[in-house]
Amino acid sequence: MLMEARLLDERREGVAEGEANANIATAKRMLAKGCYSLEVIAELTNLSLANVEKLKKEV
Numbered sequence: 001m002l003m004e005a006r007l008l009d010e011r012r013e014g015v016a017e018g019e020a021n022a023n024i025a026t027a028k029r030m031l032a033k034g035c036y037s038l039e040v041i042a043e044l045t046n047l048s049l050a051n052v053e054k055l056k057k058e059v
Contacts, residue, residue, distance in 0.1 A: 023045040023046055023047055024045075024047070024051075024055065026044075026045050027041050027042075027045045027047055027051075027052055027055050028055055028058070028059055030044075030045075031052075031055060031056050031059045032059055038052045038053060038056065
């Protein structure tokens, strides 16, 4: 039973990590377009404004 719980936890972590990566990729595409404010990008991607500002420096 412990092994099943551990696998379930690892799967949840993997899903969360995948969602976070997808949100970052979406934010980068939005920044590249230049049509969206940083606040809107943060709101739509569920990223913090600080993270979006850091991404802007990378793009």
